[in-house]
Amino acid sequence: MGTFSLSSLRKPLVFVLAGWSGFYVMAIELLSGRILAPSFGNSIYVWGGVITIFMLALSIGYLIGGHLSVHAPSLRRLGLILMAAALTTLPVIIWSDALIDMVFTRVSDPRYGSLLASSALFFLPTVISGCVSPYAIRLLVTQLQASGQSAGKLYFVSTFGSAAGTIGTSFYLVLLFEINQIFTTLILISLLLGSLAILFKPASHE
Amino acid sequence: MNNLFRSLCMGLLIMCGAPAHSEILHTEKSLYRNIEVYSDDELRCLRFGRYTGTRQSCINLSNPDNLEFNYTRMMMGALYLNPNPQHALIIGLGGGTLPTALRKLYPALQIDVAEIDSAVVRVARQYFGFTTSQLTHATEADGRVFVKRALTQPVRYDLIMLDAFDQEYIPEHMLTREFLTEIRGLMTDQGVLAANTFSSSRLYNYESVTYQNVFGDFFNLKDSNRVILIRRNGLPDMAEVRRNAAALEARLKPLGVQNEWLLSKFSNAKDWPANTRVLTDQYSPANLLNSK
Numbered sequence: 169m170g171t172f173s174l175s176s177l178r179k180p181l182v183f184v185l186a187g188w189s190g191f192y193v194m195a196i197e198l199l200s201g202r203i204l205a206p207s208f209g210n211s212i213y214v215w216g217g218v219i220t221i222f223m224l225a226l227s228i229g230y231l232i233g234g235h236l237s238v239h240a241p242s243l244r245r246l247g248l249i250l251m252a253a254a255l256t257t258l259p260v261i262i263w264s265d266a267l268i269d270m271v272f273t274r275v276s277d278p279r280y281g282s283l284l285a286s287s288a289l290f291f292l293p294t295v296i297s298g299c300v301s302p303y304a305i306r307l308l309v310t311q312l313q314a315s316g317q318s319a320g321k322l323y324f325v326s327t328f329g330s331a332a333g334t335i336g337t338s339f340y341l342v343l344l345f346e347i348n349q350i351f352t353t354l355i356l357i358s359l360l361l362g363s364l365a366i367l368f369k370p371a372s373h374e
Numbered sequence: 375m376n377n378l379f380r381s382l383c384m385g386l387l388i389m390c391g392a393p394a395h396s397e398i399l400h401t402e403k404s405l406y407r408n409i410e411v412y413s414d415d416e417l418r419c420l421r422f423g424r425y426t427g428t429r430q431s432c433i434n435l436s437n438p439d440n441l442e443f444n445y446t447r448m449m450m451g452a453l454y455l456n457p458n459p460q461h462a463l464i465i466g467l468g469g470g471t472l473p474t475a476l477r478k479l480y481p482a483l484q485i486d487v488a489e490i491d492s493a494v495v496r497v498a499r500q501y502f503g504f505t506t507s508q509l510t511h512a513t514e515a516d517g518r519v520f521v522k523r524a525l526t527q528p529v530r531y532d533l534i535m536l537d538a539f540d541q542e543y544i545p546e547h548m549l550t551r552e553f554l555t556e557i558r559g560l561m562t563d564q565g566v567l568a569a570n571t572f573s574s575s576r577l578y579n580y581e582s583v584t585y586q587n588v589f590g591d592f593f594n595l596k597d598s599n600r601v602i603l604i605r606r607n608g609l610p611d612m613a614e615v616r617r618n619a620a621a622l623e624a625r626l627k628p629l630g631v632q633n634e635w636l637l638s639k640f641s642n643a644k645d646w647p648a649n650t651r652v653l654t655d656q657y658s659p660a661n662l663l664n665s666k
């Protein structure tokens with residue numbers, strides 16, 4: 169009985185993870201601008217560099233996530249991906265000041281400085297976050313006919329999460345908390361959701 | 375084009391916000407903002423954002439030496455704290471009112487200007503008589519980045535003026551404790567800082583405690599704007615301020631700066647709650663606070 173009701177939560181949890189991952193990426197992208205501004209400014213090219221790195225990382229993440237989904241996909245592994253993205257965000261809290269100072273002293277052009285610093289800090293966690301969506305689609309698809317519908321729903325949830333992460337962070341979170349407090353909370357929520365997913369035993373069809 | 379615009383206003387019976395004698399001389403979309411230069415009787419003004427934007431700078435064409443805005447007059451109060459500056463830094467150019475006035479007052483002063491928007495530098499040259507020379511340098515850079523970069527060089531300033539605004543307010547990364555600490559590091563012992571702020575909102579308190587946190591006491595000059603005046607190694611007493619004011623009186627008068635008026639603005643009353651949160655790089659929702 170217990171196992172039965174738990175497995176009925178499987179699909180909703182896939183959507184929650186994907187929606188949260190969308191929220192997470194955009195919250196971090198917005199905060200990254202804040203982290204870079206003291207050393208590289210608030211110029212249009214700093215944002216250009218940040219968005220370039222995030223888009224590039226996501227594109228690579230989609231590729232890797234799709235590839236990973238081919239071999240024995242499971243909700244458990246999706247949880248691990250989310251946790252990996254969270255853990256690779258930790259250096260932002262611990263080392264961003266030192267790293268940004270290092271880049272600042274070596275690269276005088278703020279365009280390439282911000283590009284380099286945002287690659288070093290945000291590329292890896294964003295690649296891993298990018299794996300989430302294609303991997304999640306694989307877990308949802310059971311029939312070829314419904315695959316487009318599953319992908320559509322998944323895109324909806326994950327992009328809606330991104331919208332929520334963008335407005336939530338820029339309108340409200342920065343007014344209430346320090347940047348590192350927001351980062352820490354985001355990481356903790358990812359770890360929590362990831363561990364929830366890990367609790368699920370592989371389903372028979374997985 | 376201008377006639378077309380006027381007839382459109384008439385035709386639609388809308389308030390276009392432009393007074394009858396107003397004429398638009400130049401509009402430009404730069405990377406950061408819409409820039410507009412217009413004349414209004416004898417004044418030629420610069421504003422960011424069409425019609426709704428606040429005026430950034432104005433010059434009086436028949437009396438170009440005159441400082442038209444009270445805030446620019448109050449910024450000159452910095453000279454009462456250090457009457458003989460050698461090397462000045464101005465962050466935020468606008469129409470170039472401040473460097474142009476300083477150049478008239480001190481022909482040998484070295485002036486560095488940091489301005490993020492190359493279009494503003496161009497417009498200041500073309501319409502507001504701003505000139506660069508061996509003694510006046512204008513660098514196109516974000517103010518915060520300019521300061522951080524300057525800290526790695528031997529250069530130090532005995533006069534710094536903060537006047538960086540976007541169409542909303544001072545950019546958030548130039549309102550934090552870390553930024554002001556960097557500014558402090560760029561000042562000589564006798565160095566003086568003048569900061570233009572115009573917040574009358576909740577942000578006023580946050581700004582005040584942040585300046586207090588980094589610099590200690592400061593003179594707070596209020597009009598429609600608020601100008602903060604600081605000397606790095608401590609504020610002079612009013613007797614010294616008056617002496618310097620008297621010595622500068624003849625030179626400041628042609629700029630429209632009246633001694634008594636300016637001295638009457640000097641106050642070091644702390645009219646903000648001391649328990650207000652200091653703005654930091656970690657916490658600086660300045661523009662959100664400003665709208666409340």
